[in-house]
Amino acid sequence: MSMTGSRAGARPDPPSTPRFHQIRHLGDEPHELLYGLLRTYGDFVRWRGFQDVYLVNHPDFIRPVLSRDYSHFSKRTIDYRVLAQVMGNGLVTNDGPHWVRQRRLMQPMFSNHRIESFDGRINALTASLMNEWETRVGGETLRIDREMGRLTFGIVGATLFGSDLERHAGEVAEILEVANLNPFEPRALMTLCSWVPTPHNLKWRHAVRRLDRIVYGMIDARRQRGAGGDDILDHLIRALGEESGEGMDERQMRDEVVTLMLAGHETSANALAWTLYLLDRHPDVQARLAESLTETLNGAPANAGDLSRLPYLKQVVQESMRLYPPVWSYARRSEQEEEFEGYRLPAGAYVAVVPYALHRHPKFWPDPERFEPDRFDPDRGEGRHPYSYLPFAAGPRTCIGAGMAMLETQLVLAQILQSFRVRIVPDHPIETTAKVTLRPRHGILATVSRR
Ligand code: HEM
16 A cells, blocks of 8 residues: 555556446435445446545554555544534544644643543443332333433533533533434535525524533633633643633634533444444344453442453444444545555545444454444454444544443443343334434433343
């Protein structure tokens, strides 16, 4: 593999698919469409739609995009512009030197040490959800994906923003729901022309206004009370007041807060919901996991330090995110011409990395549809290509919350699985739909009983 910049001009284009081929699927199942194209045409494919999409599905091609040559690939694509309508210029959508500065500022707030100190709060919030479930034992159906959404939103609030978000939790979650669109959907694209009064644009604008009121209110209240504490809001406010010229303005702070709210809860909620679904479908895995939990924890919640003694728990989460990567795709724009294996990638191209397809690449994942947590047994993973598994992306723009996500998913599962048996309602259809995150199209319905 070589990347030769503008010298690659004489190279042929990668295999192309017919123009507007299967475009009707782009709206609701783009993940299946792109996966199908990669299965048919190979590891580097040009999909000629209304905008050419270059799909890269070989770990050797993905590595330079995300890591080695990451500065040749920007986030100046339509999806990030859509996301920016809500997230503004926060860490996910920001780019260039300004992003570098913000990332440096925020990285220490996500150090392992800090993240691990969240375990008590995560466990307390999970315990309070378990208390609610206690009253619903015996038949009442729960929407597991929504239950997990409520929990992870509470976790982001309590760990990153103190108690300030708590009283707005319901309202904010409802507002953010408006923003969870597949960026290829016409109504998502229309948000780029926000002055056009389509019904969705009106709803969207109203949602953003409500969100702004809450977030600016939160920032204001904290400033008046004094930001002497240690949560992210305190850190951001202190940066706001810095005299060094490196501090951020209030708008930037709002954008970082909204970005963390959005990026930090929907993703983990999906990971948890899909894992509970997979465990129900694989009773052998569930039994083995439950046994290992009881053996190590004896009914008590896990703390961060216990997790190293529960390797199978981590493997289950990893394997679940292989099959159902919450962020099923992410895009970049090539800022200069590049070359992959003799094929040309032009400057200005829309490049998509699709974990949903990559994690099913048969060369790296034999029998890819099979749910088999032992794949992630550390002894078996040796020699696996590090870019064949990318639920959190990789390189400088890797997920800043990956450590937090791994901690919370494991702690929450450890507690649920020791207390309850979660049974998925058998005749309820389970299908994926790809919005910003990969979701269960009809939700995941379950009943709970005491273990
Ligand atoms: C299972 C849960 C999660 C998954 C699968 C996930 C996945 C990802 C992925 C794939 C990216 C890169 C996206 C891109 O290149 O555009 C990303 C970025 C990001 N994630 Fe996560 N994430 C998760 C949880 C979290 C949590 C808990 C937080 C914060 C509390 C968070 C905050 C962020 C931020 C701020 C970025 C942008 C980082 C940057 O570009 O500097 N994520 N995440």
